[in-house]
Amino acid sequence: MRRRIGLLLLGLGLLGLSFQLKKEEASAPQRVPSRTLPSEDTAHLSQDLPSDSQGMSLANLRLIDEDSSSDLVYEEFSQLKGKVQAEPAFKRSLIEEIRSQPEDSSASRRRLTVLFGALAQSGDVDTTDDLLELAEDCSTEFCRIQALMALHSQEKPQPKALDRLLKLVDQTEDKVEIHNTALLAAGTLAERLGPEGDALPAYLATKWSQNPPLDESLILLRTMGNHGHPAYLPILKQSLREQNPLLRATAISSLRSQTSENFEVPELILSQLQKEKDPQVIEQGLQAIASQKMERRHVQALTVLALEWPLEDLQMKLARILVIAYETEPEKVRSSLEFLAHKTSSQQVSRYLASVL
Numbered sequence: 001m002r003r004r005i006g007l008l009l010l011g012l013g014l015l016g017l018s019f020q021l022k023k024e025e026a027s028a029p030q031r032v033p034s035r036t037l038p039s040e041d042t043a044h045l046s047q048d049l050p051s052d053s054q055g056m057s058l059a060n061l062r063l064i065d066e067d068s069s070s071d072l073v074y075e076e077f078s079q080l081k082g083k084v085q086a087e088p089a090f091k092r093s094l095i096e097e098i099r100s101q102p103e104d105s106s107a108s109r110r111r112l113t114v115l116f117g118a119l120a121q122s123g124d125v126d127t128t129d130d131l132l133e134l135a136e137d138c139s140t141e142f143c144r145i146q147a148l149m150a151l152h153s154q155e156k157p158q159p160k161a162l163d164r165l166l167k168l169v170d171q172t173e174d175k176v177e178i179h180n181t182a183l184l185a186a187g188t189l190a191e192r193l194g195p196e197g198d199a200l201p202a203y204l205a206t207k208w209s210q211n212p213p214l215d216e217s218l219i220l221l222r223t224m225g226n227h228g229h230p231a232y233l234p235i236l237k238q239s240l241r242e243q244n245p246l247l248r249a250t251a252i253s254s255l256r257s258q259t260s261e262n263f264e265v266p267e268l269i270l271s272q273l274q275k276e277k278d279p280q281v282i283e284q285g286l287q288a289i290a291s292q293k294m295e296r297r298h299v300q301a302l303t304v305l306a307l308e309w310p311l312e313d314l315q316m317k318l319a320r321i322l323v324i325a326y327e328t329e330p331e332k333v334r335s336s337l338e339f340l341a342h343k344t345s346s347q348q349v350s351r352y353l354a355s356v357l
Contacts, residue, residue: 057083057090058097061114066106073114080118094119095130104140112146120150128154128161128189135182136168144178151185159196162189166203180219187226191257201231208235218250225254233258237268245278252281256288266292270301279311286314290321296332299325303336312346319349323356 061076084090098115101108119127131154134147151157151165165186172179190197200223208220221239224232232254239251252272258265269289276282289302299322306318319340326333334357341353 058093061097061111064107064111064114066110068110073110077114077117080114081121084118084122088122091119091122091127091130095134098134098138098143101140101143104142108140109142112143116146116150120153128157132161132164132168135165135178141175141178145181148178148181148185152188154189155192157189157192159193162186162193162197162200165189166200176215180216183219183223184226187223190227190229197227198229200227201229204232205235214244214246218246221247221250221254225250225257228257228259230258233265240268240272245281248272248276248278249281249284252288253284254288256291263293263295263298266294266298270298270305273302274305279314282309282314283317286317286321290324294325296336299333299336300339303340306340307343312348315340315344315346315349316352319352323353326356 057080061080064073064076080094084094094115098112098119101112119130128151131147131150135144135151138144138147154161165182169179169182169186172182186200190200204220204223208217212220221236224236236251236254236258239247242248242251252269255265255269260266266289269285269292273282273285273289276285289298302318303322306315309315319337322333322337322340326337337353337357341350341357344350344353
C-alpha cells in the first residue's frame, strides 16, 4: 500500500526527465517543422555527417530547435535512449555531443535535455562519474544543472560520488542554482548508498546550524527528505513549529521518507494536521502521511479531521488517498470511507466515494 500511494503522489520526482520532455511545451502553441526540411540555422549541421548509425542518430538530434514539436523531441529521446541501452559504447558519443553544444540558446537547451535524458536512463553503472564530470566543468550553467538533475536516476552510485558531489556544493556557493541542485542530488545519492551515505547528516546539520537564509533552509529540508535518514527527525520536528508556512510545508513533506516502528512519524504528521491552518501545509501533510504505514485509528482520525477543512479540494485529496488504501486493505479503510461519504457536504466527494463503495 505504501509503495503504491507514494508512487502516485510523489513521483520523484525529482526528476523524470522523459516526462519533462513530453510536458515542456504544454502551455504554448506549437509549430511543427518538417522532419526533412531543417531550419536555416541547423541546415549546415546535416552536411558531412558520418554515414554510420551513430552519426545518423545524432544527425536527427541536431535538427531539433526551439520550434520542434514536443512529440518529435520525445521521439528522438526515445531513440537515443534505446540506442545507448543496446550499445553502451554509444554513451561516449552522447557525452561528446553534450560538450559540443557551443552556446546557451533555446535550441541548445532542448537538445541538451534530450541528451541528458538518454544518458541518465542508459542503465550504465558508470554514468554517475560521467554526469559528475559534466556537472563540474560543462561550458554552460544549464548543462551543469542538467547533469546534476540526471544524477537522481542513478541507482548504483559509488561512495566516492557523494564526496565529489559535496565538494562541488562547497565550491558553488556563489552559483546558487548549481549549489542548490547539487545539494538535492546529494540527498538522493546518499539514500541510494545506504550506510555508505551516512556522512551526509552531519554535513547538513552543520549547514543548518549556521542559520541559513530561507531559500537555503528550504533546500536543506528537501535534501533531508530525499535522503530519509532518521538523524534528520529532530530538525524536521523543529521546523514544524516555524511561523513561516513554507518551512512547515517543506518539513512535513520531507517526513514522507522517514520510517518508524512505533508509528511515531504518522502520528507526528497527524498531530501537525490537527492544528494546521495553512492549506499548502495540509496538502503536503496528506502526501506525506500517504507514504506511511497507518493503523485504523490513524485513518479514522484523518477522516474526522478532513470534515473540518473548508476546502473541498483537500477532502477530495484525502478521499483519493483512502480509496487507494482501500484497494489493498479494505477492512482497515472501508468504515472511514463510508463515514466520509455520509458526512461530507461536498457533492463531488460524495459522488466519487459512491462510485467506489
